[in-house]
Structures are given as structure tokens and as C-alpha cells.
Amino acid sequence: MPVFSSPQRRLLMTLCAVALSGCVLGPDYRLPAVPVAARWQAPVPHGASVTGLADWWQQFDDPALAELLRLAEADSPSMDQAWANISLARATAAGDAADAWPRVDGSLSGGRGGQQTGSQRLSGSGSSSAMDAAWELDLFGKLRRNNEAARSRVEARVDDWHDARVSLAAQVGDYYVQYRGCQKLVVAYRDQTQSQQDTARITRQSFEAGFTSSADAALADASAASSAATLVRQQSECQVLLKSLVALTGSDEGRLVEVLGHTPAQLPQPAELNVQQIPADLLRQRPDLASSERELAAANAEIGVAQAERLPSLSLAGTFSVGTTAGQRNRSWSLGPVLSIPLFDGGKRRAAVDGARATYEAALAVYRQTLRTSVMEVEQALVRLDAARRRESDVERSTAGFRESFQAIDRSWQAGNVSLLDRETARRQALTAEIELITLQQDQVRYWIALYKALGGGWQANQPLARIRTSSGEGA
Template sequence: MYTSRCALWRTTLRLCAIGLTIALGGCAVVGPNHAQLETKTSSAWQAPLPHGGQVAALGDWWSQFNDPELTGLQRSAESDSPTLAKAWANIEKARATLTSARGSGLPAMNGQASVTRGTQQTGEVATARSAGLDASWEIDLFGKIRRSTESAQARAQAREDDWHDARISLAAEVADTYVQYRACRLLADAHAQELTSIGKTVKATESLVRAGLNASSDGSLARASLASTTSAGLAQSAQCELLVKSLVDLTGRAEPQLRDRLASGANRIPQPGAIDIQSVPAQALRQRPDLASAERELAAASAEIGVAQADLYPSISLSGSINVSSVSMASSQTTWSFGPTLSLPLFDGGKRKAAVDSARAAYNAAMADWRQSVRTAVKEVEQSLVRLNSTASRTEQAERAAQEYRLHVVGIEAQWRAGSASLLDLEESRRQALAAQIELIGLQRDRVEYWIALYKALGGGWQSHTPAMSPEDLDSLSKTSP
């Protein structure tokens, strides 16, 4: 009996030694090893580069608008953004998952202790005390834990990239809405100026009608033009109000305070500086956090194949326990146990094999998502470049048209006062001038919006390994920024 116990003990020690040697010496890690993917894109942008590709940094691009109100709105949006708060919560959740995955590869220990007091059959009062310690450690033979940690780490990095993408999108949305608001106010001013001019025409026409110098139909035409322009002006003012509501939603500012700040700013469309777009597509796309996130999701899916494959193989865990107990003043008793546990997957109806197939399918889906994201990114940049080039040429022509139409109105109005032109001619020239002015303002607005779209398409100045910021840090940054 003693000999058999010694043999069992020696066998247990050998298994423990083998397990420790494997664990410390490095085990075979099953599953594919993810490598950084190369984007297969053209060597140069196909669309024309605005301003000849003049170089300017993306990181401080917003400051080049030279519009303190825009900068202030963006700071407010960042400091109180539910979108960024949610993105940060997702980062914390992913980091907690990573910590849990890492902890799975470390020994686990649990302790317990108890004290009870009671009456025995003899009538004596006895106190029972016990304490114990349990420990277990799963040896990562085939890299299941390491692959799980690798997957969790990749997803934590993806969530940080998502935060940066959300921040860039928020900045672009605030800027886009602000530009629309400034353009809207300019359009409202154009309608107001036109209303003032038409109001004078109505008064003059009614005087001529009463004097019998003009037909009554001229008075009707003038009043119809006034009503039509008034309606258009009211619709434009309503659009401006809607944009204010959008800015309140984006920034979290109180509406009265926001209106005061907007009223104090210059009533113009802010103009940005140029952007560095000379780099080839592959270089530019490495600056997009959404593509970085997609690549990290692909890495996580690759690691999960290894997790599923490791489940096909045996697993070994070491466990042990020690307990000490005593009753009243009696001597204490100590019991202990220690040894390995071997788990062999024998039959599961194909469940583990199906898990591997599922993990491979998830990887293929992630690969397809990444490839589509790259194509979409290239398309967004190319389209932004085309739109910028088109609006630049159209804006020049629109400026010339608006100037000529204004001169035409002045000439026709002089002829009308002299009696050599009809009111119909004057109103037609006014409508043409107003339409030209509206088109010009719209093109100026669109051009800035396309600059903002290009900024977003190029990644907004993001650089890899840039740390994300908590809501508290963003709030502090907003308070310390000028």
C-alpha cells in the first residue's frame, strides 16, 4: 500500500512537472497568425487636387477657419456628447473583457474560513473552527487563453479607434451644421433685402396706379411678387431655426446662450485652409480610424479561430486544496489534495468542429467588411475631390453671374422709373438677380461642406496609437481651451 501510494505520488509530480514545463516553456498555439493587411489601391488619386494639393496639417485644421464660434461649438459638443460617452463606455467594457481574458491564464485561489459555536450531546458548549485554501490553474496547452487574450486586445484597440472615428464625425457634423446656419442667415438676408426693394416698388406702383399712369394689373403683379418673396423668406427663416435646434442638440448648450453666441459672430461662411492630399490613397487610408477599427475586428476574428481550434484538443488543469479544522481545544486536523485534471474531448456530435467553421465564417465576413470599408473610403475621398473641383469652377461663374444680374437690375430699375421699361421687366430682373445670389451662396456653402467631407474622408488628422479621452478629460479640455 505504501509503495503504491508513493508511485501515485511520483506520477502526480511527473504530470505536474510536465504541465509546468509546457506552460513555462511555451506551448503550441493553434490557429492562424494575423498579419497587417496591405490596401490594394491606386498609386495616386484620380480626381483633381484642389489648390494643386497645397499642404496643410489636418490636426489643427479647424483653427484655420479663424472662427472662434466654430471652435467653441466643437469644444462644447465634445465635452457633453452622448455619442462620445457611449464610445468611451465601450472602450471600458472592452478593456474589462481583456483583463478577464488575461486573468484566465493565471492561477486562481479562493480562501474560506468559519467559526461555529454549539452544544454537543454531552451538554458541553464547543467551538468549531475551520479554514481552507483552494487553488486551480488551467495550463494553456494549445493557446486557447492566449488567443482569447489576443482577440480581446484587438477588440479593445478597435473600440478606441471607434472613439476617434466618433470624435471626427462629431466635429465634422458640428462644422457642417454651423456652415449651413451661416449660409442660411445669408440667404435670409438676401430675401430681406429683396423684400425691402419690392416693398418700395409696390408703393411706387400703387401711386402710379392711383394717378392713372399704370394699369391696375401692375399693382396686382407687384403685390404678388411681394407675397411670393415674403413666403420664401419665411421658409428660409424656418430653416435657420431648424439648424439652431440641431446645434443645440449637438453641443448641449442652452438655446438662449447659443443664440447669443451665434448673434455675436460674423455673419459669413467660414473658409477653411487647404488639406494635404498629395499622399497616395494607401497612405491616406492608414489615417482613417474606421479602417483601423475594421482591421482590428479582423484580427480579433482571426484569433477566435484559434480559440475554437484549441477546444478540439485536450486540456490540463492543476488544482489543490488544504483545510485545517479544530473543535474547542482539541488538536487541529489538516487535510490536503493536489493533482492534475485531464480533459479529453471524445464525442460532442460535431459541436466543436462547427464552432471552428463558425469562427472561420466570421473571419471571412470580417474580411469582406474590411475590403468594403477600404473601397468606400477611396470612393469618399475621390467623390469629395470631384465635388470640390466642380464647385470651385462653378463658384467663379456664379460670382460673375450674380454681379452681372445686380447691374442688370440697377439698369432696368432706372429704365422703369424713366418709363422705358415695364414693371414686369423689373420684377423679372429682380427674380433673376435673387436666384443668382441664392445659387452663389449655396455654392459657397457647398464648397466648404465638401472640404469638411474631405477632412472626414482623410481621417481628420488622426494618427494610430493616439489615446482616447474620457468624458472627464474632454470636459477639462473644453474648460481650459480658449
């Protein structure tokens, strides 16, 4: 056993007392007070049909959308990556927690050897086994702060997984709504193209009979060609959106087309969201904001880790070995404290503390920005929804009026009372109004989806991980 002088013993006793007293360096974490509005500034939607975030997708009552959401979640690279990050964070936390326990290593060896002593030569076989143990005492809370940071990062990665899930659902829903809106526009353009082709044919026959001018014939042909080109462009946009859905769901395109074909090409109708929360509630609603807050807590704990690194560390170390050499058995052991005292490092440890504080300040800035962005996204979605709601009745009246006007002018044109140019102008106005109405209806659903995502998508703090099916068939 090692022998220590009286001053050394007093120092070791003091350090052991510090370790047992639970001294922890670094600031204790408190959620920072970030100013946020007391209420939403934009008009909050309210109507006869409202629902919460949790079961919102079921309110669409759209089997095709429900199947797309299921396919996307069952095989999502973004969610698989988020789950892998959770596993990595848990492994890191387990490794950090193991540092607080003693470490024991063993070794075995064997072989033959010999030695020459004068005229006598000795030889024989030998073997040995040894066991080394070490245990670092957490004098100033370095290990505890490290574990605190690791646990916070596990929670952050879990929040990231929920955020990936909410974002995936919103993205699939948004593309699906765009695709259905695109299909409605294709129908409108196809009807217009067929009508224009009929008009061009009749006008060409009338021109050949000498009853219509060449200008009207050329205008009719040009309008028919323009309508056909617009139809092709719109059809290609639908194909682009279909490719996006294929990528999001990881499904075969043929199967996806079959799923989409089971329901009519119409826009889904979600229930209105019941927005009763206030901006300050977003921390409990948005997983990305909760993740940012957990990263802030981890950065705060790492300040204590860096501060503890500047102070002495105390470990208990021991060795026990047994061996035989040339038939002789021997044993040896040692046990005692090991005190490590930082003397000179050129300011490296001080710089590490400054770096940890800077990392915390950066994480605080990210948290504040994420909170502001969260409030902004909700406010923007509310403004867009309110504007779309107030525009809807006017656009519907406009569409109906232009449609009736075109039908009247078309009858007059067939009777020979107005020119083809007047008919073409009325047709374009009616088509523009119809496209505006379809686009407005599509955007309204998209704004509801944006509000759903901005409010956190039904996620709540401390919500357990739902079981998912990954591409490898594993469950979470």
C-alpha cells in the same frame, strides 16, 4: 497525493512539455492584401495656401466655430459612449489576462453541533477554514489567443473614440457652415422682400391715380407676398439648423445665440488641405478603417481559441483545510493535476471553429468594404471640390451680370420704358443668381470639411487619447 500509473504520468509529462513549449493554435494574423488604387483618380487640390489635417480647424480663424467645437467635445454623448466602450474593452481584456494566473479562494465556517453514541451524548463548537487553488496551463494557446483578441478590441475601441471625435468636429463644422450660409440667404431674401414691398406700394399708388393697370398692381402685390413667404421659410430653416447646433454642443440655446452673435454672419474660410497621401495611406489616417482592421485581428485570434477548445486542458488544483470539531483539531490537503478530455459533444466544438472562421470572413468583408467606402468618400469630395472651383468664376460673373441687368431694367421701369413684368423677370433672375453664388460658396466649405473627414481628420495610428471633459466632469 494522488498516485498515477506509468501511462498517465507519461501523458501528463507530454502535456506539460507542450504547455512549456509555447504551442499556439490558430493562424497568425497578417494584414490582408486588399487591392487599392495607386493614386487618386479625381483632381487633387493644390493652391498657394495649404495646410495639414492636424491643425486645420485653427486655420478657419473663426472664434465662434472654435467655441462650438470646444462645447461639443466637452459634452458629447457619442464620445462619452465611445469612452465607456474603451473602459468595457479594457475590463474584458483584464479579465481575460487574469485567466492565465492561478485562482485562489478561501472560506471560513463555524458553529455548534453534537452526536449521540449509545447512552453518551457529545456536543461542542467547531470551526474550519479552507483554501482552494486552481491554475489552468495554457496547453494550446487558448488563453494567449483570447488575450490577443481582447487587446485588439481595446485598440479598436480607442480607434472608435478617435472616429467619434473626428465625426463630431466635422458635423459641428458642417452645421455651422450651413447656418452661416442660411443667414446670408436671409439677408438676400430680406432685401428682396423690402424692395418688393416698396415696389408694391408705389405700384398701388400709381394704380389708384390711374396711371398703372390693375394687372401690374396685382403682380406687384403677389411678388411682395411671395418674397415675404420665402423669407419666413428661410428664417425657419436657420432656426432648424440652430436647434441642430444646440443638440450637438449640449449648450443652452441663449448662450449659443450669444456665441454666434459675436462674429459676423459670414461663411468661414478654411485653408486648402494639402493632399499628398495615396489611397493606401488611409489605414494610417482613418480611425474607422483602423478599427475595422483591429476587429479583423480579433476575429483571427478567436479561431485559435475555438480550435484549442477541442483539445484536452490541464489544470493544477489543490485544497488545504484546517478545522476543529468538539475540541479536536484536524487538517487535510490535496494537490495534483486535473486533465479534462473532450469526448463527445455532438459536434458543438467543431461548429464553434466553423463559426469563428465565418466570423473572420465577415470581419474581412467589413474591412474591405470600409476601405472601399473610404476611398470613395475621398474621391467624391475631390470631385465636388474641383467642380465647385471650376464653377466659381462663371457663377460670380453670372451673378454680377444679372444684378447689373436688373438695376438697368429697374431704372427703365421707373422711367416708364419697360413693363413691371419685365422688371419682375429681371429681379427673379438676379435673385436666383445670387442664391446660387451663396450656395456654391457654402458648399465649397462643406466639401472641404467632407474631405477633412474622409482623410481621417488628422488622426494617426497609435495616437494617444487626448484629455477630454465629459458631462460628468471626468477626464480621459
